Amino acid sequence: MDLxxxxxxxxxxxxxxxxxxxxxxxxEMSIQHVRMASGGHVPEHEHHHEQLGFVYQGEQTFxxxxxxxxxxxxxxxxxxxxxxxxxxxNQGDEEMLxxxxxxxxxxxxxWLED
Numbered sequence: 001m002d003l004x005x006x007x008x009x010x011x012x013x014x015x016x017x018x019x020x021x022x023x024x025x026x027x028e029m030s031i032q033h034v035r036m037a038s039g040g041h042v043p044e045h046e047h048h049h050e051q052l053g054f055v056y057q058g059e060q061t062f063x064x065x066x067x068x069x070x071x072x073x074x075x076x077x078x079x080x081x082x083x084x085x086x087x088x089x090n091q092g093d094e095e096m097l098x099x100x101x102x103x104x105x106x107x108x109x110x111w112l113e114d
Contacts, residue, residue, distance in 0.1 A: 002026075008033055017090070018042055022107060023099075030105035034098045036060065036090040044087040049102040051080040058096030063087040072098075 004024040011021035011033065017040030021033040036042075036058075044063070053060075054077045061071045062078070065085035072078045080086055090096045 006033070008035075011035065015042060016040065025105045025107060028105070029101055029103040030107060031099060031101050032106075034060075034096070034100055036088075036096040036098075038090050038093050038095065040090045040096070042088040044085060046083050046085045047102075047106065048082050049104060049106045050082050051078075051100055051102055053078050053080075053098050053100045055096065055098045058090060058094040059092045060096050060098055061089055061091050063089070 002024070006021060006023050008021050011019040013019050017037035019035040021035075023031040023033060025031070034053075044065075053072070055072045055074055057074060059071050059073045061069050062080075063069055063086065070078075071091075
């Protein structure tokens with residue numbers, strides 16, 4: 001067993017108002033902490049990873065390829081299929097905090113360089 005002690009102050013601002021902190025990562029999955037300020041936005045993207053998440057503060061709105069918007073609020077979880085096109089944003093007034101799990105592991109988002 002590996003125990004990973006994380007310091008969320010090591011988070012990185014990957015887009016204006018969007019902060020990620022990589023947590024534990026294994027051979028078949030990884031976990032990250034997400035903090036998104038009000039108005040924060042992750043651009044449309046897709047990835048080969050399945051993505052599971054849990055919002056524990058605020059709200060995160062996903063914008064899907066067909067324009068549908070789905071909002072996950074506190075104590076709600078979500079699942080994005082492999083290659084499902086999506087964007088995400090915080091449309092609320094409160095900071096959003098969530099945990100994301102990726103399988104296979106994702107150590108750097110593919111939209112980071114956009």
